[in-house]
Structure formats: C-alpha cells, structure tokens
Amino acid sequence: MKQRRMLVLVMGLFLVGCGQQKSEQKLNVFVWPDYITEEIAQGFGEETGIQAVVTTYDSNESLLARLQAGATGYDVIMPSDYMASIMIQQGLLEPLDKANIPNLKLVTRFRNAYFDPEMRHAVPYDWGTAGIAYDSAIYPNLPQTWAVFWDESYRGRTSMLDDMRETLGATLKLLGYSVNTRSLDQLEAAKQKLIEAKPLLKRFDSQAAEVLLAGDAAIAHAWSGDAFRAATEKASIRYFVPKEGSTVFIDTICIPKGAPHKKVAEQFINYMLKPEVAAKFTNHAQYATTVDTAREFVDSALRDNPIIYLPEETFDRLEWIKDLAEFLPNYDRAWTEVKASQ
Helix, strand or coil, rough: CCCCCCCCECCCCCCCCHHHHCCCEEEEEEECCCCCCHHHHHHHHHHHCCCEEECCCCCHHHHHHHHHHHCCCCCEEEEEEHHHHHHHCCCCEEECCCCCCCHHHHHHHHHCCCHHHCCCCEEEEEEEEEEEEEEECCCCCCCCCHHHHCCHHHHCCCCCCCHHHHHHHHHHHHHCCCCCCCCCCHHHHHHCCCHHHHHHHECCCCHHHHHHHHCCCCCCCCCCHHHHHHHHHHHCCEECCCCCCEEEEEEEEEEEECCCHHHHHHHHHHHHHCCHHHHHHHHHCCCCCCHHHHHHHHCCCHHHCCCCCCHHHHHHEEEECCCCCCHHHHHHHHHHHHHHHC
C-alpha cells in the first residue's frame, strides 16, 4: 500500500565504515520498496553500531507466501493492516517486548487499530488511502466518482490498480456495498461490473505515478502516496477519494516468528518511532505516519497537503480492508475471472 511498485527491488544498505562490525551486529529488514532509505538505515547504524540490510517485496501476498513457505532470517517486516491480522492469527509474528520500545507512547493515530488494539504484535506506522488521481489539465472537471472507469468518454485513458482487494473493493463501493462483503451475490455483481469496465481501461497497473507521468493514462486508480509523488513532478495532477467511499490502510512494523535478532529489531522499531525519523519516512515515502508529533518535522509541502494528511471528514467514507478468512477464495476466483475476460 504504501508506494506499491510491482517490481521487486533488492537493496543492501551498509553503514560507512562498518567493515569492522561483527557479523551478528546486523538487522535484516524486509519491507516495501522506498520505505527504508539509506539515510534512515545509516542513522540507525550511527546510533547503534548495527548494520541494516534492506530487501523488498512487492505485495502483502508475496510477503505472506514467503513466510508461509518457511523463509527465515528476517528481523523486521511491514505488512499492511489486514495482512498483519492474518499473520497474527497464523502465529507468524513474535510478541513485542514493549520495554524495548519506549517510543510506543508516541503512536497516537490508529493506536487501537482493529487488527491488534494493544499492539502486542504489530505497531501501526504509516497510513494512506486509495482513490483517483488524474491530470486536471486534460480533465479539469472530472466527476468525483468511481463511475469514471465505466464512462465511455474516458475510454483508453484510465487505469485501475492491479490489486484484487482494492479494485474489486472500488467496484463494490460503486455498487453501494462493503469492500469486505461476504455476499456471493454482491461479489458476483462486482465481478460482472468490473468485466464491463475492462474494455474501457488502458490496463490494470499498480504503478499509478509512472502511468500518469508517462501519459499512458490521464485517470488512475491510485494510492495516495503515489498520487502525491506524481503531483510533485506534474503540478496538474489531482487526487480525490470518490464520493462512494474507498479504503484506508495502515502499514505496520512487526517482527516475524523466529527472527534471529529480535531485541535489535525492537531497537529498530523504537528508532523508527522517533518523530524526526518518522518525518524522514514521510518526506521520502510520502505517507503520513502514526506519530503525529512527527508532523512538525515534515516538509511543509507535505505537512499542509490534504493528499497526505486527509481532512478528518473524509474518514467517514473510508473502510479498512479486512481479512476475509474462508471467504477469500471467492475473491480470488472473481479476480481471476476478471483478469481472464476479454
């Protein structure tokens, strides 16, 4: 969620002069692309003498599959809220020793989030929304509705996220249903509706910023961070949450079961919650953090931007994407049929 580039990047970040560090003095961080910058990793190294090695994944589902397959060696991961819920239920996360994370007290927004209200396994860290980003130079009066993806007027100029839950969710919201519906009839209606939109779309693509900046589409289903990144490079890019509503997400910081350096991982979580560090995250990733006191250190262009810091009244139109448990295969089938349709 989070910048969601559908490209796996692998990046090793090494503290300058860390060649003398012992091999065990390291932290293996497995996160979304562009979440942990070299500046953040180096700052942690300078503060602790511990080398941060960062690798990245491209989706919550690929992260889950990796852990379910028995992958080991990771110390810190950043699943989104619904995926953290799944991982807690499956016993894939270590319980947190809060004595090692005193900065937990700085988490203010979403502190009692539905997936782990006492922060026993997952710390809410950053948040954003899904909505529509568009080029106002081409469409200055775009209707603020999901219906634009079904409007013949915009044929070939639109893209939707290549994301099962978000894109079926947007369609469900258009139809007046919950993004977490467990009604087969409602899901079938959303599937058929989305199949209707497919001939009008340029493509499904989760790199919304790149799509807009390249001119491949003028209207894109996008996560808010991607929308802001596009807007910083092209001033005519705008973003809104459609009137029917949309989704809000949190990315969390967790420690996977069997992490080889659990105490160091807790040090890292504590470091990430420092307001100055949380602000560095927001300045780079362009998602707001749950540490509200970080806002005073955030670049003014972001601090005052409603894409990043959403107006409170908009929250009434937002839903969390939640774990659907045994109903999830129905979404998988629906999405497969949408993608296979002609």
